[in-house]
Each structure stands twice: as C-alpha cells, then as structure tokens.
Amino acid sequence: MKLPSKFVLFLSFFVVACKKEKSPNLLLLAGLIPKPYVYEWNLPPGFPTPRVPVNNPITREKVELGRFLFYEKKLSGNNTMSCASCHLQELAFADGKVNPFGITGEFHARNAQALVNVAYNSRQTWVNILFVDLEQQAHGPLFGESPVELGLFITEPEIREKLKQDSIYLEMFKKAFPDSPEPITITNIIRAISSFQRTLISGNSPHDKYIYQGQKDAMSASAKRGFQFFNSEVAECFHCHDGVNFNDSTFHENTSAVIEPLYHNNGLYNIPVTGNPPNNLGLMEVTGNPNHRGGFKTPTLRNLLYTYPYMHDGSMSCDDDKNPLHPLGKANGATNETCARQALGRVLDHYARGGNHSTCVAYSTPGGTKNPSYPCLSNTPQANVDTTLIRAFPMSAQEREDLINFLLSLSDEEFTKDPRFSNPRP
Numbered sequence: 389m390k391l392p393s394k395f396v397l398f399l400s401f402f403v404v405a406c407k408k409e410k411s412p413n414l415l416l417l418a419g420l421i422p423k424p425y426v427y428e429w430n431l432p433p434g435f436p437t438p439r440v441p442v443n444n445p446i447t448r449e450k451v452e453l454g455r456f457l458f459y460e461k462k463l464s465g466n467n468t469m470s471c472a473s474c475h476l477q478e479l480a481f482a483d484g485k486v487n488p489f490g491i492t493g494e495f496h497a498r499n500a501q502a503l504v505n506v507a508y509n510s511r512q513t514w515v516n517i518l519f520v521d522l523e524q525q526a527h528g529p530l531f532g533e534s535p536v537e538l539g540l541f542i543t544e545p546e547i548r549e550k551l552k553q554d555s556i557y558l559e560m561f562k563k564a565f566p567d568s569p570e571p572i573t574i575t576n577i578i579r580a581i582s583s584f585q586r587t588l589i590s591g592n593s594p595h596d597k598y599i600y601q602g603q604k605d606a607m608s609a610s611a612k613r614g615f616q617f618f619n620s621e622v623a624e625c626f627h628c629h630d631g632v633n634f635n636d637s638t639f640h641e642n643t644s645a646v647i648e649p650l651y652h653n654n655g656l657y658n659i660p661v662t663g664n665p666p667n668n669l670g671l672m673e674v675t676g677n678p679n680h681r682g683g684f685k686t687p688t689l690r691n692l693l694y695t696y697p698y699m700h701d702g703s704m705s706c707d708d709d710k711n712p713l714h715p716l717g718k719a720n721g722a723t724n725e726t727c728a729r730q731a732l733g734r735v736l737d738h739y740a741r742g743g744n745h746s747t748c749v750a751y752s753t754p755g756g757t758k759n760p761s762y763p764c765l766s767n768t769p770q771a772n773v774d775t776t777l778i779r780a781f782p783m784s785a786q787e788r789e790d791l792i793n794f795l796l797s798l799s800d801e802e803f804t805k806d807p808r809f810s811n812p813r814p
C-alpha cells in the first residue's frame with residue numbers, strides 16, 4: 389500500500405517534532421513505538437497494585453502458563469501430585485488437613501497455608517523469613533527434601549524432556565518467554581507459577597462489598613458489631629490482623645517503607661523449656677534466636693470459611709461430626725460453616741483466656757482436651773508472648789457470636805469458584 393505523499397510528509401514531520409520534544413506520549417499516540425506492556429490486574433475496589441520482582445514482570449502469557457504448571461502433576465517425582473494437591477481452589481487454596489504430606493507420605497510439620505493474596509506478602513510461609521518472594525518459596529515444594537513435597541529430584545534437561553512430552557508446553561513457554569532461546573528452564577517454570585499465584589486475589593467478600601463497594605447491607609448488623617469489637621482495645625485483634633489482608637506483612641507497589649516482616653507468638657503453647665513442640669519452634673528454627681521461639685507469621689483472616697483447621701499446626705478445628713471433609717461430618721450433613729463456626733469459637737476462646745498459659749488447660753489441642761505429651765507444668769506465659777496484646781479479656785456470648793459473624797464476612801465465595809484460577813485441564 390502506498391500512502392499519499394502529503395500524509396507521509398505530515399507523518400515524518402510529526403515524528404521529528406515528537407523526537408525534538410522528547411515526547412514519547414505523542415509517539416505512542418501515533419502508534420509508532422510499541423506501548424510498554426502493562427498488565428491488567430482487574431483488582432477489586434480498594435486494592436493496591438501488588439509489587440512484582442523486576443526480573444519477573446507479569447504478563448498474561450506467563451500467568452496462563454503458570455496456571456497449567458500449578459496443576460501439572462509432571463512437576464512431581466512420581467507424577468502424582470501438583471501444587472494444587474495441597475492448595476485446592478474450593479478451599480481457598482488451603483487443603484483442609486492438619487498436616488499435608490508429599491509424594492513419599494512424609495508429613496509436613498506445618499499446615500498448608502491458603503494462597504490468598506500472596507502477591508502482597510512481604511515474606512512467604514509460616515516462619516521462613518528468607519522467602520522474600522514467591523519465586524524463592526517455590527523451590528521449597530518442588531525440590532525440598534525435609535519434608536519431601538513434590539520431590540522433583542531430576543535434572544533440568546530431564547524436566548524439560550518430561551514437559552516436552554506434552555505438545556502444548558513448547559508453544560506456551562515460547563510465548564511466555566519470547567527472549568529465551570531455550571524457554572523451558574527451572575527458572576522460567578518458577579517465574580510462570582509465581583506469576584499465576586500473584587493473580588490469586590480475593591477481595592469480593594461481604595466485608596469488601598460493605599467497605600469498598602458501598603453496599604451498606606452486605607454485612608449483617610451482628611457482623612458490623614463484630615468488626616467494632618475486633619478493632620477495639622478490648623479484643624486487640626487489629627494490632628496484628630490489620631490492613632487489606634488482615635495480617636501485618638502486606639506490602640504493595642506504593643509502600644514507601646520496607647515493611648518489617650512480623651512474627652508473633654500468640655500463646656498457642658506453653659511447654660516448659662521448649663515453649664513450643666520441639667519440631668515446631670517457629671521463627672527460632674530459622675534464626676536460631678531464642679527470642680523468636682514460637683513466633684509465626686500472622687495469617688490473613690480472609691476466607692476462614694474454607695481454610696480450617698487453623699494455626700500453623702492446624703490445631704484449631706471443629707469436631708469430626710461438624711467437618712464436611714470428614715466421613716462423620718459428611719454423614720451428618722456438615723458444611724464449611726458448621727466447621728468454621730465451631731473452630732472460630734475455639735480460636736476466640738483461646739484469645740479471650742489470654743492464650744494457653746492463663747488457664748493451663750490444653751497445650752496441644754487448644755480448646756480441646758489435654759494432651760498427655762505436654763503436661764501442664766508452668767502457669768506463666770512464655771517470655772516472648774506479647775502479653776500487652778495476648779492477655780485475657782471479657783467477651784459476652786453476643787460479642788463472641790458477633791466476632792464470628794465478622795470473621796466469616798471476610799470469606800469470598802467467588803474466589804473459590806473463579807474460572808480463571810481453576811484447573812485448565814480438569
């Protein structure tokens with residue numbers, strides 16, 4: 389096609405003018421240089437833009453590939469498990485178990501976290517202060533040996549061969565990593581999975597509708613009262629469960645200060661000498677610092693309707709007959725709500741009695757029965773429990789009910805059904 393010469397003249401003049409002005413916007417307007425790629429986050433109202441590592445900019449192609457890889461069983465040593473085996477969408481990407489196990493059957497010492505708004509976490513996992521981003525964390529489940537999770541103990545060329553058996557991957561990797569001569573690498577696998585995980589954003593709960601979307605009736609009167617109690621200096625919850633994710637380690641694009649990752653001991657255990665069970669000492673396991681004994685990352689309170697059992701060791705749950713994931717509960721017609729309500733009641737009773745030191749009842753199954761392995765010898769709190777925040781407070785039956793209703797109003801059913809997050813090849 390030949391352009392009319394007047395137009396060409398105008399165009400070249402325009403280009404020169406733009407260059408002189410050093411105005412990339414005008415050049416962009418003229419469609420003469422490619423637009424810098426901007427990822428469309430489609431964030432829920434009120435949500436800040438997540439921070440993304442400079443060496444792994446997020447693109448649609450990476451997210452799509454990452455979704456396939458998140459559900460890909462070839463990424464385990466014996467092709468039986470994927471990330472999704474312990475992170476199930478219908479449970480807000482938790483797994484409903486006390487402790488999950490990997491391909492060898494070895495149990496994990498800690499409960500599988502829900503993957504909810506993980507893009508905003510300043511640190512990943514319950515205690516590993518060294519996992520600053522999702523890319524670092526992903527090495528754990530793929531290649532970790534204690535415990536073994538996916539047990540992918542083969543070389544990069546072998547992994548490449550395995551994935552190439554599936555014809556869709558070569559094309560998808562090329563699209564996601566157009567500049568890599570050999571795009572199927574461990575680094576790129578991890579970059580794609582991390583990009584997908586950054587899109588797992590949940591922000592459409594009744595509470596969000598009330599706070600950010602102006603829907604005054606989205607929360608019940610009881611849940612609204614519970615929100616006030618949550619934010620009161622009586623219950624003290626908001627000091628640690630704060631901000632858009634109801635934790636205290638959220639950061640995002642416009643966070644100016646580096647947010648200190650905060651780990652707390654919320655008084656779950658008070659075992660003499662070790663404080664916590666010896667195989668689960670909290671942040672101290674990573675730092676070696678005894679002041680970090682029993683310190684765990686504050687979890688988000690979003691989607692508690694789906695993420696029981698709670699706490700790092702899954703020690704707060706409901707009775708089996710109220711648990712829809714247990715045969716007894718199934719037979720009883722139990723639902724997520726019957727379990728979450730009872731389990732949350734136990735969490736609240738734990739906080740209201742100021743943690744486990746104050747009554748010295750149940751060391752390993754809080755709210756439950758005494759565990760003979762952890763006899764009650766000490767009635768003083770562990771030195772590193774923050775007793776200004778974790779201390780007994782009065783709570784009426786109505787306040788307890790209101791607080792449970794508030795906590796449940798943070799659950800986002802859409803998130804557990806969003807087709808963008810589901811297994812692309814069920």
Ligand code: HEC
Binds near residue numbers: 469502
């Ligand atoms: C065998 C079960 C299992 C498998 C498989 C598994 N995870 Fe996990 N995941 C866990 C457990 C347990 C934790 C908590 C780890 C800890 O604190 O020690 C966790 C924590 C995480 C976290 C931290 C979330 C947060 O809020 O801090 C991320 C992210 C994560 N997993 C991503 C993945 C990815 C990606 C894969 C696949 C490559 C994967 N997981 C496979 C069990 C599993």
Ligand code: HEC
Binds near residue numbers: 687695774
């Ligand atoms: C000092 C900080 C702190 C305060 C105050 C606090 N929490 Fe927590 N919360 C935590 C930490 C840390 C955990 C995880 C502890 C663990 O697993 O060992 C946690 C866990 C939870 C969990 C379990 C979530 C899950 O997914 O496992 C719930 C629910 C919860 N807190 C609700 C509350 C409520 C309600 C209050 C107020 C009554 C409150 N918290 C006060 C720090 C705090």
